[in-house]
Amino acid sequence: MAHDILIVDDEADIRMLLSGILEDEGYQTREAADSKEALARIRARQPSLVILDIWLQGSELDGIEILKIIRREAPQLPVLMISGHGTIETAVAAIKIGAYDFIEKPFKSDRLLLLVERAIEAARLKRDYEELKLRSGADVELVGGSSVMNHLRQAIDKVAPTGSRVLISGPAGSGKEVAARLLHARSRRSKGPFVVLNCATMRPERLEIELFGTEPGAEGPDSPRKIGTFEQAHGGTLVLDEVADMPLETQGKIVRVLQDQVFERVGGNNRVEVDVRVVASSNRDLPAEILAGRFREDLFYRLSVVPIKVPPLRERRDDIPQLTRYFMARSAQSAGVSARELGEDAMAALQAYEWPGNVRQLKNVVDWLLIMAPGEPKDPIRADMLPAEIGSIVPTVLKWEKGGEIMSLPLRDAREVFEREYLLAQVTRFGGNISRTAAFIGMERSALHRKLKSLGVLNGDRGLKVAP
Numbered sequence: 001m002a003h004d005i006l007i008v009d010d011e012a013d014i015r016m017l018l019s020g021i022l023e024d025e026g027y028q029t030r031e032a033a034d035s036k037e038a039l040a041r042i043r044a045r046q047p048s049l050v051i052l053d054i055w056l057q058g059s060e061l062d063g064i065e066i067l068k069i070i071r072r073e074a075p076q077l078p079v080l081m082i083s084g085h086g087t088i089e090t091a092v093a094a095i096k097i098g099a100y101d102f103i104e105k106p107f108k109s110d111r112l113l114l115l116v117e118r119a120i121e122a123a124r125l126k127r128d129y130e131e132l133k134l135r136s137g138a139d140v141e142l143v144g145g146s147s148v149m150n151h152l153r154q155a156i157d158k159v160a161p162t163g164s165r166v167l168i169s170g171p172a173g174s175g176k177e178v179a180a181r182l183l184h185a186r187s188r189r190s191k192g193p194f195v196v197l198n199c200a201t202m203r204p205e206r207l208e209i210e211l212f213g214t215e216p217g218a219e220g221p222d223s224p225r226k227i228g229t230f231e232q233a234h235g236g237t238l239v240l241d242e243v244a245d246m247p248l249e250t251q252g253k254i255v256r257v258l259q260d261q262v263f264e265r266v267g268g269n270n271r272v273e274v275d276v277r278v279v280a281s282s283n284r285d286l287p288a289e290i291l292a293g294r295f296r297e298d299l300f301y302r303l304s305v306v307p308i309k310v311p312p313l314r315e316r317r318d319d320i321p322q323l324t325r326y327f328m329a330r331s332a333q334s335a336g337v338s339a340r341e342l343g344e345d346a347m348a349a350l351q352a353y354e355w356p357g358n359v360r361q362l363k364n365v366v367d368w369l370l371i372m373a374p375g376e377p378k379d380p381i382r383a384d385m386l387p388a389e390i391g392s393i394v395p396t397v398l399k400w401e402k403g404g405e406i407m408s409l410p411l412r413d414a415r416e417v418f419e420r421e422y423l424l425a426q427v428t429r430f431g432g433n434i435s436r437t438a439a440f441i442g443m444e445r446s447a448l449h450r451k452l453k454s455l456g457v458l459n460g461d462r463g464l465k466v467a468p
């Protein structure tokens, strides 16, 4: 995405010269000859940078006064001042007010381009830093080697550069936001902003303010202009998280923005033009929401140009060991302690668990284990150290304690109890896949099948019987 630069100078030939130099380097430019035009252009859409002449003949406000308004209305917008003879002192004063730097007339194009590049980069770094502060711990790595995850990554790689709208569906905590980040990172907009708005956590009135921003005075007599998420995301990606939670009326407004890439801020009628890739995500069944009259069909078709599904963790149990090690390494690093290993029994229990809270829940369990698991840091974490609801999945006879009940049985019956519990745990861990379980435990597939049937673990063809 080309950066959009606004050139404010009263002299038409300087504006032409500047826009020529900048456009040759691939920037997009807009021009303004006086304060009225300049402010109108900025209000219509926030540029990436303003190049602002200090002395503007025939203008109501001079460069310094315009700068003050920009600082107030758009504090993140970088401004590069142009100073002529005798205005250097003013230019220095401008830096104190918050201009990025100044360049003196007559200027060399190399120096101009260098300053422009630096000013935009500095603003981007500041924005990234702010974003990072807000969302520290955000991931762009989609960990997992299961075939479902490989397909997901392939789908993302394929659709990312096309710029199509994408609807990501999947249950809570499954990694929808990580998928959206990856989509942005692999797109042509990767240098542009990535903005996420959670539609579920906001009151309906607040949602529109967040989406579209406000004009000065809209939220009280002295309220400043607020830039909404659509405008913040110009040149980048906007994620509408939990899009099904948006009120119908707001949905209608979004349809319009998607159609025309134009909207008005709350409390005004300035038309704001934006170029934003919208990625929506939801954990609901949107076609069912449409039938229930809670989601607009036209919005669904506009958002869902390419649908992507992130499956629940229980459908990709193969990813659990890798995810566990990944979260363990990261948590240990950020806590400044050494990572703990997990014993085979603990890993089997993690793989057999249902994970209603998906990857987010796994991450929390790993964080908890790092702090709470007893024993020396070098000792592996065992199944009985896991939170009760997870650890109980592993049959008691397999835990490192002397099973009481089993000791009261003759060998033949004890062996049967053991086999049954062991096999049930292994088959669950491999998601009911008999071939893979057989390969892991070192049995022929058909022999395992017979065994499971004779132990009453298999119910019918492939269905698993619940442990008695």
Ligand SMILES: Nc1ncnc2c1ncn2[C@@H]1O[C@H](COP(=O)(O)OP(=O)(O)OP(=O)(O)O)[C@@H](O)[C@H]1O
Pocket (backbone or CB within 6 Å): 137, 138, 139, 141, 142, 143, 144, 170, 171, 172, 173, 174, 175, 176, 177, 178, 179, 241, 283, 359, 360, 363
């Ligand atoms: N494949 C993955 N690799 C690495 N981290 C992951 C993966 N999937 C999810 N996570 C991590 O799990 C947590 C939850 O993921 P994320 O926020 O993307 O889920 P979500 O589907 O958007 O959830 P919600 O619907 O609740 O917003 C995050 O901390 C994320 O970093």
